[in-house]
Amino acid sequence: MKVIHVGLIGWGTVGSGVVRILRENGPLIEKRLGSKIVLKRIADIDLETERSVKVNREVLTNRAEEVIGDPEIDIVLELIGGMEPARSYIIEALKGGKHVVTANKALLATHLDELCRVAHRYNVDLNFEAAVGGGIPIIRALKEGFVAERIEAIFGILNGTSNYILSTMSNEGGEFAAVLRQAQAQGYAEKDPSFDIEGIDAAHKLAILIKLAFGAKIPFEDIFIEGISDITPLDIQFAQEFGYTIKLLAIAKADGETIEARVHSTMLPSNHLLSTVGGVFNAIFLRGNAVGETLFYGQGAGMMATASAVTSDLIELSRNVLKGTVGRVPTLSLQQTHIMEMKVKDIEDIVRPYYMRFSALDRPGVLSKISGVLGKNDIGIASVIQKGRQVAGAVPVVIMTHEARERNIHRAFKEIDKMDVILDKTMLIRVEGELS
Amino acid sequence: MKVIHVGLIGWGTVGSGVVRILRENGPLIEKRLGSKIVLKRIADIDLETERSVKVNREVLTNRAEEVIGDPEIDIVLELIGGMEPARSYIIEALKGGKHVVTANKALLATHLDELCRVAHRYNVDLNFEAAVGGGIPIIRALKEGFVAERIEAIFGILNGTSNYILSTMSNEGGEFAAVLRQAQAQGYAEKDPSFDIEGIDAAHKLAILIKLAFGAKIPFEDIFIEGISDITPLDIQFAQEFGYTIKLLAIAKADGETIEARVHSTMLPSNHLLSTVGGVFNAIFLRGNAVGETLFYGQGAGMMATASAVTSDLIELSRNVLKGTVGRVPTLSLQQTHIMEMKVKDIEDIVRPYYMRFSALDRPGVLSKISGVLGKNDIGIASVIQKGRQVAGAVPVVIMTHEARERNIHRAFKEIDKMDVILDKTMLIRVEGELS
Numbered sequence: 075m076k077v078i079h080v081g082l083i084g085w086g087t088v089g090s091g092v093v094r095i096l097r098e099n100g101p102l103i104e105k106r107l108g109s110k111i112v113l114k115r116i117a118d119i120d121l122e123t124e125r126s127v128k129v130n131r132e133v134l135t136n137r138a139e140e141v142i143g144d145p146e147i148d149i150v151l152e153l154i155g156g157m158e159p160a161r162s163y164i165i166e167a168l169k170g171g172k173h174v175v176t177a178n179k180a181l182l183a184t185h186l187d188e189l190c191r192v193a194h195r196y197n198v199d200l201n202f203e204a205a206v207g208g209g210i211p212i213i214r215a216l217k218e219g220f221v222a223e224r225i226e227a228i229f230g231i232l233n234g235t236s237n238y239i240l241s242t243m244s245n246e247g248g249e250f251a252a253v254l255r256q257a258q259a260q261g262y263a264e265k266d267p268s269f270d271i272e273g274i275d276a277a278h279k280l281a282i283l284i285k286l287a288f289g290a291k292i293p294f295e296d297i298f299i300e301g302i303s304d305i306t307p308l309d310i311q312f313a314q315e316f317g318y319t320i321k322l323l324a325i326a327k328a329d330g331e332t333i334e335a336r337v338h339s340t341m342l343p344s345n346h347l348l349s350t351v352g353g354v355f356n357a358i359f360l361r362g363n364a365v366g367e368t369l370f371y372g373q374g375a376g377m378m379a380t381a382s383a384v385t386s387d388l389i390e391l392s393r394n395v396l397k398g399t400v401g402r403v404p405t406l407s408l409q410q411t412h413i414m415e416m417k418v419k420d421i422e423d424i425v426r427p428y429y430m431r432f433s434a435l436d437r438p439g440v441l442s443k444i445s446g447v448l449g450k451n452d453i454g455i456a457s458v459i460q461k462g463r464q465v466a467g468a469v470p471v472v473i474m475t476h477e478a479r480e481r482n483i484h485r486a487f488k489e490i491d492k493m494d495v496i497l498d499k500t501m502l503i504r505v506e507g508e509l510s
Numbered sequence: 511m512k513v514i515h516v517g518l519i520g521w522g523t524v525g526s527g528v529v530r531i532l533r534e535n536g537p538l539i540e541k542r543l544g545s546k547i548v549l550k551r552i553a554d555i556d557l558e559t560e561r562s563v564k565v566n567r568e569v570l571t572n573r574a575e576e577v578i579g580d581p582e583i584d585i586v587l588e589l590i591g592g593m594e595p596a597r598s599y600i601i602e603a604l605k606g607g608k609h610v611v612t613a614n615k616a617l618l619a620t621h622l623d624e625l626c627r628v629a630h631r632y633n634v635d636l637n638f639e640a641a642v643g644g645g646i647p648i649i650r651a652l653k654e655g656f657v658a659e660r661i662e663a664i665f666g667i668l669n670g671t672s673n674y675i676l677s678t679m680s681n682e683g684g685e686f687a688a689v690l691r692q693a694q695a696q697g698y699a700e701k702d703p704s705f706d707i708e709g710i711d712a713a714h715k716l717a718i719l720i721k722l723a724f725g726a727k728i729p730f731e732d733i734f735i736e737g738i739s740d741i742t743p744l745d746i747q748f749a750q751e752f753g754y755t756i757k758l759l760a761i762a763k764a765d766g767e768t769i770e771a772r773v774h775s776t777m778l779p780s781n782h783l784l785s786t787v788g789g790v791f792n793a794i795f796l797r798g799n800a801v802g803e804t805l806f807y808g809q810g811a812g813m814m815a816t817a818s819a820v821t822s823d824l825i826e827l828s829r830n831v832l833k834g835t836v837g838r839v840p841t842l843s844l845q846q847t848h849i850m851e852m853k854v855k856d857i858e859d860i861v862r863p864y865y866m867r868f869s870a871l872d873r874p875g876v877l878s879k880i881s882g883v884l885g886k887n888d889i890g891i892a893s894v895i896q897k898g899r900q901v902a903g904a905v906p907v908v909i910m911t912h913e914a915r916e917r918n919i920h921r922a923f924k925e926i927d928k929m930d931v932i933l934d935k936t937m938l939i940r941v942e943g944e945l946s
Contacts, residue, residue, distance in 0.1 A: 091800070095800050098660075098799070099658055099659065099660050099799070103658060105725065105844045105845055106657055106840065106843055106844055107845075108840070108845045203655070209800070209801035209802065209804065211651055211654070211655025211656070214651075214654060215647055215651075218654075218822060218826060219650050219822055220818070221539070221543075221821075221825045222531050222535055222539060222817075222824075223535065223818060224535050345786070347783070347786060347807060350781070350783060350786050351783075362818065363534070363535070364527070364531050364535070364814040364815065364817060364821075365645035365809065365818040366645065366808070366812075366814070366815055367808065367809070368645065368806070368807060368808035369805070369806070370804070370805070370806055370807075371804060371805040371806075371807070372801060372802070372803065372805070373801065373802050373804075376802075378800040378801070378802070379800065379801045381658075381800060382656070382658050382659060382798065382801040383655075385657075385658035385800075386655055386656065386657050386658050388658075390654060390657075393838050393839065397835040398835075399834075399835045402829050402830075402833050402835070402838075403829065404542065404544070407542055408542055409542065409543075409544045412541040
């Protein structure tokens with residue numbers, strides 16, 4: 075029986091996790107695969123730093139070319155992350171006839187089409203289950219489990235750091251900045267957290283999901299991205315009073331003509347399953363035209379969960395190698411020729427219910443002025459909370475609207491924020507009600 | 511490009527769903543598969559009853575043999591359910607070199623090994639995603655997404671009817687019998703509901719999951735099965751007071767030596783994700799040694815969700831046919847030769863925290879008598895509720911225990927239930943705390 079030879083580029087946290095899984099679960103994996111997986115070569119520029127797993131020194135090299143150029147290696151794992159040299163390594167490996175597994179979401183968010191074309195031309199497979207949702211097999215679900223579905227909508231909690239911060243603010247209170255510092259101290263947030271808290275990481279993952287779910291080629295820059303740093307304890311408290319929970323959601327919807335693609339703080343009914351996803355966990359809620367509503371939940375990051383997804387890809391490709399088959403499941407779910415450019419709906423054109431928090435002077439007639447402008451702009455009010463709570467001289471006036479067009483909201487805010495009774499920029503949070 | 515020819519045996523609800531999906535999502539499926547799926551023949555003993563989808567009369571036949579014997583047909587869908595003639599049809603189709611998709615959980619729970627052996631011998635594939643969790647791709651997750659995992663535990667809400675009944679009792683109140691009648695009126699429970707409410711359906715699905723997760727051959731009769739009909743509003747109320755929710759769970763755990771395999775009403779912390787699964791929905795909570803905790807949620811039954819899973823299998827097998835590959839993913843996750851007989855742990859040997867509700871006379875010293883017997887049997891008390899509520903002359907005394915061995919519980923109950931201060935059989939509900 076043929077043995078599968080694997081080369082690993084990037085001996086970091088996830089790479090060490092793969093080594094550990096192949097070692098600890100190796101005998102079990104062999105019983106499933108019916109063959110042995112041998113990690114033949116590991117390349118990393120740093121071979122000195124102590125790792126959590128030991129490997130034979132002779133498999134180590136600091137030259138990625140020794141992995142890519144090894145004729146015996148069937149499958150290459152790219153786990154260094156970032157744009158270059160990751161992109162070039164992957165392309166070289168594909169051109170060399172090697173199947174590739176990568177977890178590199180930032181690269182895939184912008185270069186997936188290019189990598190797919192190369193894989194297609196050189197008749198090799200490219201897998202990336204670990205790039206979205208860590209250990210959650212959502213890529214596979216989109217390409218196989220839900221292959222018979224017309225996907226209508228995806229709602230994802232795709233960034234563990236921001237979910238940890240929002241969950242902690244909701245459950246224990248605290249200002250954003252303080253909770254962020256706490257998350258950093260506990261290792262749940264990076265020193266420079268902007269990537270996570272500004273929604274960029276979630277948008278990278280959303281870009282990948284959109285491609286698989288809708289077969290749509292959209293420019294990454296067209297995804298609307300807003301982070302969580304402006305969420306205040308006040309908003310969380312009001313959300314709870316209205317029966318909502320605030321989550322950073324990655325949202326994609328398709329109506330057949332355009333795609334909604336946006337990442338922002340979202341108010342969800344507190345009894346919705348996504349609202350109960352706490353801590354650093356990820357979850358993807360998906361609606362298909364036949365299967366209805368489904369949810370996948372699990373660890374979105376972390377050494378072992380991510381390594382599990384990488385290894386599942388490795389085993390899938392090993393099965394292809396053993397059976398001598400390639401391109402069995404198209405890389406982007408749709409056959410390459412059917413991937414279409416699609417237009418992303420302008421954020422101004424979306425229609426949602428909205429949460430608005432105005433910082434107003436505590437004076438008679440304020441609510442009437444605000445609601446007057448809203449009414450003029452076709453924005454219906456569903457409920458209002460105006461309490462005497464004073465925050466730095468201002469009184470919060472909170473309004474939940476019926477469905478309204480965002481363009482109208484912005485037009486109304488332009489007028490309202492100029493009023494002399496309005497002391498601060500108005501807070502706006504989109505609501506996903508029944509997740510329709 | 512080769513066209514895939516499919517034959518359907520059983521033109522019922524799910525069969526009609528498959529016809530509808532192939533029609534409505536056909537163009538999309540073709541873009542994914544890169545080929546056309548043609549439903550060439552449909553067999554059913556009843557061709558007269560009005561169906562929700564129309565088909566050409568010429569594809570219809572009332573002889574399954576005309577599907578199985580058609581040399582052009584690549585893949586057969588068995589959707590008649592039940593033991594015979596479903597079993598014989600599947601075996602005949604496999605022997606005829608046809609790949610088979612089935613959703614027949616009752617048959618698979620008891621005959622999966624036999625069917626696998628036949629498929630293996632005749633070098634064809636057998637898929638059954640729809641047999642567990644309806645539209646939730648849990649079979650595929652076990653065989654592919656979590657292929658690198660040593661699965662440690664599975665906790666499933668696998669029966670929609672009983673989950674609907676327990677959810678309704680929890681949210682709206684009501685006695686079991688009344689809520690069952692309501693469920694029957696709404697079409698959520700069968701006329702004869704025993705299969706669902708007694709846990710048998712959930713056990714069938716658990717038997718299949720155990721095979722895939724642990725590679726274990728266990729006799730179906732060894733699964734411990736208890737239904738939900740003895741759950742009272744009183745138990746639900748006490749559960750809520752303790753911060754728990756009662757769910758019918760299908761539980762499997764592996765410790766390397768034995769398998770725990772049991773279906774019964776279970777008390778779960780109310781903030782656990784599984785506790786929030788309401789109505790007829792299903793969910794599977796799974797723990798692997800690398801990926802940690804994951805959850806899959808979706809519709810566990812219903813025409814379109816089940817048909818979606820059947821069609822995903824059909825497409826998977828079509829991909830194999832198009833690539834000329836077979837046996838790429840072993841039917842039981844492990845290669846046939848590694849499936850091992852394993853022992854199911856006697857229910858008397860399991861160790862859990864327990865909820866006990868005693869129906870006692872409202873007399874001094876009762877609690878002391880009960881707790882004395884528990885202590886003698888090595889059962890530690892975690893908390894007690896004893897209120898003056900009188901139910902038919904009896905006072906409920908409720909005890910939550912620390913972890914205890916079930917054998918000791920039964921021994922204690924034998925003594926306690928004989929006391930003249932005890933008026934009724936004691937209610938026992940197992941607790942799955944941190945789901946360890």
